[in-house]
Amino acid sequence: MLKAFTYKWGVKMKRIFLLLIGCIILTGCLGKASGDSGAFPVKNIEIIAPASPGGGWDRTARSAQRAMNADGSVDQDITVINKPGGGGEVGWQYLMQQDSHAVALNSSLLTTGAILGQTELTYKDFTPLAMLSTEWLAVASKAGSGIDDANQLMDQLREDPKSLVIGVSPSLGSGNHLSFVQAAVESGVDPTELQFLVYSSGGDIMNALLGGHIDITSNSLSDLSEQYEAGEVDILAITAPERLDSFPNIPTWKEQGVDVEFPHWRGIMGPPGMSENEIAKWDEYLSSMVKTEEWQTDLDNNDLDNFYMDSKETLAFLEKQHDFFKDIVRESGLTP
Amino acid sequence: MDTSVILDGLWTALQPANLLWLLLGAALGTIVGILPGLGAATGVAVLIPLTFGMEPVSALILMAAIYYGALFGGSRSSILINTPGDGSSIAATFDGYPMTKKGMAGQAMSIAAMASLIGGVMAIFGFIFLAIPLAKFALNFGPAEFLLLFLFALSAVVTLSQGNTIKGFLTMFLGLGISTIGVDLQSGVHRFTLGLPHLTDGINFIVIIIGIYAIGEVLYNLLKPQHSNKSDNEAIGSKWFTKEQWKRSLGPILRSGPIGFFLGVLPGSGGTIASLLAYSTEKQVSKRKDEFGKGAVEGLVAPESANSSAAVGSMIPMLTMGIPGSGTTAVMLGALVMIGVTPGPLLFENRPDMVWTLINSMFIGNLILVIINILMVGMLVKVLKTPPNVLYPIVLILSFLGAYTLGYSTIDFYILIIAGVIGLFMRMLNYPVVPLILALIVGGDMEQNFQRAMVVYDSPAAVLFASPITIVLAILTLLSLCYPLITKVFRRRKAVN
Numbered sequence: 001m002l003k004a005f006t007y008k009w010g011v012k013m014k015r016i017f018l019l020l021i022g023c024i025i026l027t028g029c030l031g032k033a034s035g036d037s038g039a040f041p042v043k044n045i046e047i048i049a050p051a052s053p054g055g056g057w058d059r060t061a062r063s064a065q066r067a068m069n070a071d072g073s074v075d076q077d078i079t080v081i082n083k084p085g086g087g088g089e090v091g092w093q094y095l096m097q098q099d100s101h102a103v104a105l106n107s108s109l110l111t112t113g114a115i116l117g118q119t120e121l122t123y124k125d126f127t128p129l130a131m132l133s134t135e136w137l138a139v140a141s142k143a144g145s146g147i148d149d150a151n152q153l154m155d156q157l158r159e160d161p162k163s164l165v166i167g168v169s170p171s172l173g174s175g176n177h178l179s180f181v182q183a184a185v186e187s188g189v190d191p192t193e194l195q196f197l198v199y200s201s202g203g204d205i206m207n208a209l210l211g212g213h214i215d216i217t218s219n220s221l222s223d224l225s226e227q228y229e230a231g232e233v234d235i236l237a238i239t240a241p242e243r244l245d246s247f248p249n250i251p252t253w254k255e256q257g258v259d260v261e262f263p264h265w266r267g268i269m270g271p272p273g274m275s276e277n278e279i280a281k282w283d284e285y286l287s288s289m290v291k292t293e294e295w296q297t298d299l300d301n302n303d304l305d306n307f308y309m310d311s312k313e314t315l316a317f318l319e320k321q322h323d324f325f326k327d328i329v330r331e332s333g334l335t336p
Numbered sequence: 337m338d339t340s341v342i343l344d345g346l347w348t349a350l351q352p353a354n355l356l357w358l359l360l361g362a363a364l365g366t367i368v369g370i371l372p373g374l375g376a377a378t379g380v381a382v383l384i385p386l387t388f389g390m391e392p393v394s395a396l397i398l399m400a401a402i403y404y405g406a407l408f409g410g411s412r413s414s415i416l417i418n419t420p421g422d423g424s425s426i427a428a429t430f431d432g433y434p435m436t437k438k439g440m441a442g443q444a445m446s447i448a449a450m451a452s453l454i455g456g457v458m459a460i461f462g463f464i465f466l467a468i469p470l471a472k473f474a475l476n477f478g479p480a481e482f483l484l485l486f487l488f489a490l491s492a493v494v495t496l497s498q499g500n501t502i503k504g505f506l507t508m509f510l511g512l513g514i515s516t517i518g519v520d521l522q523s524g525v526h527r528f529t530l531g532l533p534h535l536t537d538g539i540n541f542i543v544i545i546i547g548i549y550a551i552g553e554v555l556y557n558l559l560k561p562q563h564s565n566k567s568d569n570e571a572i573g574s575k576w577f578t579k580e581q582w583k584r585s586l587g588p589i590l591r592s593g594p595i596g597f598f599l600g601v602l603p604g605s606g607g608t609i610a611s612l613l614a615y616s617t618e619k620q621v622s623k624r625k626d627e628f629g630k631g632a633v634e635g636l637v638a639p640e641s642a643n644s645s646a647a648v649g650s651m652i653p654m655l656t657m658g659i660p661g662s663g664t665t666a667v668m669l670g671a672l673v674m675i676g677v678t679p680g681p682l683l684f685e686n687r688p689d690m691v692w693t694l695i696n697s698m699f700i701g702n703l704i705l706v707i708i709n710i711l712m713v714g715m716l717v718k719v720l721k722t723p724p725n726v727l728y729p730i731v732l733i734l735s736f737l738g739a740y741t742l743g744y745s746t747i748d749f750y751i752l753i754i755a756g757v758i759g760l761f762m763r764m765l766n767y768p769v770v771p772l773i774l775a776l777i778v779g780g781d782m783e784q785n786f787q788r789a790m791v792v793y794d795s796p797a798a799v800l801f802a803s804p805i806t807i808v809l810a811i812l813t814l815l816s817l818c819y820p821l822i823t824k825v826f827r828r829r830k831a832v833n
Contacts, residue, residue, distance in 0.1 A: 052381070053378075053381030053382070053384060053667060053670075055670065058670070059670060059673075059674055062384070062385060062388075062674070063674075066388065081744075082744060083744055084537070084743060084744065085533055085534045085536065085537055085743060085745065086533025086534060086536040086537070087536065089533035089536075090533045090534055090745065093533065116524070118524075118526070118536075119533070165791065165792060170521075171519065171521060171524060172522075172523070172524045173524060195791055197479075197522070197788045197791060197792075198521040198522050198784075199521070200521060200784075201660075201666070203603070203658070203659040203660050203666065203669070204603065204659075206657070206658070206659055207474075207475060207477075207603055207653075207657070207659050208478065210475050210657070211475035211476055211477065211478055212475075212478075213478030213479060213788075213792070222673075225678075226658045226678050226679075226680030226681070226682065227657075227658070227680065227681065229680075229682060230680060230681040230682050232681065297676075298674070301673060301674065301675075301676045302673060302674075334524065
């Protein structure tokens with residue numbers, strides 16, 4: 001009797017199990033079908049921050065969420081999820097498996113990762129949707145260190161590349177590192193001879209700079225601005241094409257005769273194979289979002305500049321960036 | 337110092353809305369601290385969206401309350417079930433759990449809460465008088481100084497496992513080995529990452545802690561059912577500590593507060609090193625050395641006082657320099673920038689109201705936390721009465737949940753299980769766990785600072801003599817390594833006499 005009982009239950013369980021599988025397959029098909037038929041979005045929008053809460057990508061993702069909610073153009077809920085790890089790769093791998101309701105933040109790491117041989121993912125594997133914002137990178141020394149302007153710095157490095165210790169974060173091959181490499185190359189300094197110390201964050205760098213443990217840092221302006229305003233550090237040059245309204249006393253590389261323009265951009269992209277219609281929708285959402293007051297305030301608070309480009313411009317920009325980074329990485333001596 | 341600013345700060349901190357945030361933060365922090373893996377950093381991070389609409393002062397009060405609340409809560413699970421929630425509550429297991437086994441869980445928790453209070457309050461006074469000069473002094477710590485500080489911490493902790501020093505060194509090397517996993521910052525080389533992007537940032541030490549302690553403990557008890565300590569758990573003892581316990585505790589609490597405070601101010605070292613060093617210091621100066629590890633109240637209150645004051649200390653570099661000294665303060669810094677406050681040298685000049693409100697609210701918050709924690713003692717000791725077949729599954733679920741929230745990756749589950757098995761074997765073979773954990777926590781930073789020091793200084797000897805700080809630390813390291821030898825000689829002499 002017991003046997004019969006368990007058998008009966010076994011059959012029942014099997015049926016329930018099959019039913020469940022059926023349901024899952026069915027919903028999967030439905031999701032795909034609706035994606036093609038033009039109705040978009042049909043469910044929650046998910047913004048993937050490929051980093052831990054609190055960092056730059058996370059802040060940008062949450063700003064975008066807030067600004068899009070304030071804008072009201074998206075009538076679905078918008079959520080932010082964090083997928084940290086591997087310099088963005090964990091989050092981007094995750095994006096690969098999502099449908100067009102998910103988008104992820106990106107940065108120059110998306111192009112340099114493949115060039116440096118750290119990953120196989122490139123921007124070509126995704127659907128670029130927009131450029132959002134950029135920060136500008138600056139070279140700074142401790143106030144009173146005797147290094148007062150960018151040309152003097154480069155002269156000294158040309159004479160003896162090992163005479164100064166340069167701190168960068170968070171890695172070799174990052175924008176902070178490569179922008180300095182570009183400035184060195186443009187000034188006739190051999191970048192492979194330079195002494196770089198790598199720290200894990202901009203905060204650690206500031207600590208080392210103020211304590212006199214490094215001589216120079218190449219870092220994002222937002223990490224330097226507070227100490228700059230307090231008069232603790234001097235900023236020698238900035239990678240923006242012209243002086244910033246918020247920091248009119250910081251000279252650009254260009255005006256000091258060094259041909260460097262280096263945006264450290266953040267953009268947004270969707271999974272591979274999005275339809276024209278979906279891309280058009282995102283263009284609409286994002287172009288309207290960047291005009292909101294909320295977005296502008298967040299840019300100001302984080303020392304960021306508007307860098308908006310629509311999906312077409314973004315694709316063209318990424319192609320150019322890819323070529324640019326290929327050259328600069330080769331010059332830096334990092335490629336295997 | 338202008339007293340009117342301080343009183344204004346007290347007034348703002350006592351506003352009903354701010355008190356409510358403080359209470360909410362303290363309660364939430366306590367819960368987050370009790371759950372394994374959910375540390376203060378995660379607690380603060382998930383609340384970031386909530387702070388967007390808040391007054392900056394209220395946001396700061398809320399986040400700080402979660403931070404020190406989590407430290408109050410962190411030692412609860414260490415004391416009750418020998419499972420630290422994160423690095424800074426490891427030291428609370430050494431004597432806290434033995435006290436529970438002796439049927440003094442209630443007393444252990446109430447005196448630990450008092451120790452946290454006093455440590456915290458000491459650090460708040462330190463904050464008031466020393467914030468800016470200390471932040472400046474901490475800048476002197478460069479590659480050489482950090483390298484020697486970490487060496488000292490390791491040597492002090494390895495020698496804790498007295499009589500077992502070789503086993504201590506072995507587990508330390510295992511920890512150092514694990515800490516090399518991930519990308520090497522200086523060269524960009526991927527080490528032992530097995531092609532998994534999740535491993536490029538290394539293995540999160542909290543996953544290992546949860547694995548070794550929680551999973552290891554569960555496995556150990558499952559395999560040895562005859563060792564079920566159910567009978568020990570019947571007696572939970574009084575809720576209140578005795579006068580004698582208090583007398584024994586006061587000295588260690590007062591000594592450990594400054595240790596924790598100072599180590600908290602140093603960027604990156606944080607509560608774990610502070611509490612472990614406070615424990616080892618106390619063990620070395622105590623007259624009751626033999627009781628340590630067997631439920632000595634001194635061994636519980638010292639680390640508790642130290643990690644509580646380290647939390648307050650770590651807010652100094654964040655607020656005065658804009659440099660976060662720990663994971664939690666890094667998240668706090670990010671949130672503050674979002675709401676338009678940039679901590680840094682100008683904060684004290686531009687927004688003294690904010691700074692003093694925070695300081696006053698930390699003071700009130702510590703008092704509230706002691707009350708919350710002592711009220712909770714009765715409820716928490718019920719955990720001990722939970723039969724193992726209910727308790728262990730809950731511990732397992734919380735462990736996996738905690739590990740997932742750290743990196744949002746299932747790869748951490750495998751690491752958790754492997755660490756659990758390692759923990760099981762270490763327990764069976766009587767290997768000390770702490771050298772492994774500490775090596776894992778400081779290993780990465782220690783190696784990076786070693787590499788940086790090799791670039792900056794010409795020779796290893798130059799690193800040792802880089803500054804007065806390095807010389808002092810080198811001497812301390814040497815002393816702590818020789819300490820077991822010295823005591824042996826002394827004992828022998830005593831025996832001869």
